[in-house]
Amino acid sequence: MRKLKSVLITKAVREMCITAAHKLPCDMLCAVKKAAAKESGVSARILKLCLENAAIAEKEMIPLCQDTGVAVVFAEIGHDLFIEGDIAAAIEEGVRRGYQDGYLRKSIVSDPLFERKNTKDNTPPVIHYSFAKGDKLKLTVMLKGGGSENNSKINMFAPSATIEEIEDFALKTVAAAGSKSCPPLIVGIGVGGNFEGCALLAKKALGREIGSVNKDKRYAALEKRLLQKVNALKIGPQGLGGKTTALAVFIEFAPCHMASLPVAVNLGCHSNRHIGRIL
Template identity: 50%
Template sequence: MREINTDLITKTIEKMCIDANCFLNPDVENAICRGYEKETNTVAKDVLNNIIKNAEIARDEAVPICQDTGMAVVFLKIGQDVHISGGLLCDAVNEGVRRGYKNGYLRKSVVADPVRRGNTGDNTPAIIHTEIVEGDNIEITIAPKGFGSENMSAVKMLKPSDGLEGIIDFVVDTVKNAGGNPCPPLVIGVGIGGTFEKAAYLAKYALLRDVDSKNPDPYYADLENILLEKINRLDIGPQGFGGVTTALGINVETFPTHIAGMPCAVNINCHVTRHVTEKI
């Protein structure tokens, strides 16, 4: 049994919140650069060039890539041979987020009540997902999620008879209806199966994969390719100005489901698809 103190968790998350907001993931930046090279729409090409320059400035000056520094979504894979000491895990996570957003001068965007509002002033509470795994480590992933893209996401309880075409139509229609609102080019997570909430979780989790990765099941890898091709034919383009670069990647995740259902969720992310992973 390995003991991990909550102080270490807090310090790690504090740094990760700052890094995630200031340094764009290389896979996403490379995909944007590839989009720039193949883009034929001159306005779209200029937009992609500005996005690339913005990421470079953020990295060089250690400032946020986007003014919307998001709601902190934290994924924890906790080894079953770990004993956490020093306090409650959720308190340690939220303290790390609190310090990171304060010391990193990151915008605080969380309100205390969904209807009555009222900013909490420190970007907490975070959204925390935990999973018990083998080993004596804790793997932490921070994925700040801006709401320009989050607001364009959707869940639909499809029927089994809707089939693959129903899934394709739902995903493509969701992106089409979003238009330029979620700041394309996009990274899109798709969750299929499970229950209502599981599908949404899968779609969020799919955004943690590299944008160039493929589902290990060839059937769903093909679906990712089909969706990407159809979405990039929508002519939404970078920031909604038209072009062939509406999406940088589509990641599909699945889970077994009930005989009567086929839940499907689409979690849209903008070109600032942020996530950082550390293991302690």
């Protein structure tokens, strides 16, 4: 069994938080560049400003966005890996150091309903554990901003719902978000599972690489069709119109109860920050 010291997890998470806040992933950069070439007028100009923003962020180490989010960490643990120490504490410490050392905004408040007091180090993060074959630890860190998260939605459809009704739900979610979620968006959709499961699927969908095609042809076709329909809403960059309301629509799916058809739509902004690393 391979051993991994928990301090290495802290070090990796710290670096990933800082990098994600300052460096727009390559797939996002390419997608914005391609979209800018298709647009004209104000929308083209805004997309070029997105690229300029990314260049300034990386060069001058000023975060891409002031909302450096809640840190969402996916930890996929290999069956043949033994972690020496407390993985949860190691991840949390990595987030704490990343947000402090990286001059990232501390946006987490302690109690949601009553005192809402800032925890001052952006902890706790949201951590999702899963297990896989092998002896590695696969970490994915997403910095999820409030603007796009707040406009995300879940609906528990009846199994009699048509695909058109589900498409309509996704489109209405994007339309209601308008410019509040900072388009051009990444639209992550989770279908199936259960109430909390579909939300997690939608979150995972936001981590997919732009240009990647769904393994299931039917879902791949649905992603393509939905992207066209989302862009036909003409919300455009900054909500000022244009052809580019979303850069991608990704759908993740899972088996569900025979009585249910849960659907979650999680929106990602034009700084959809995610980063992966294998330890």
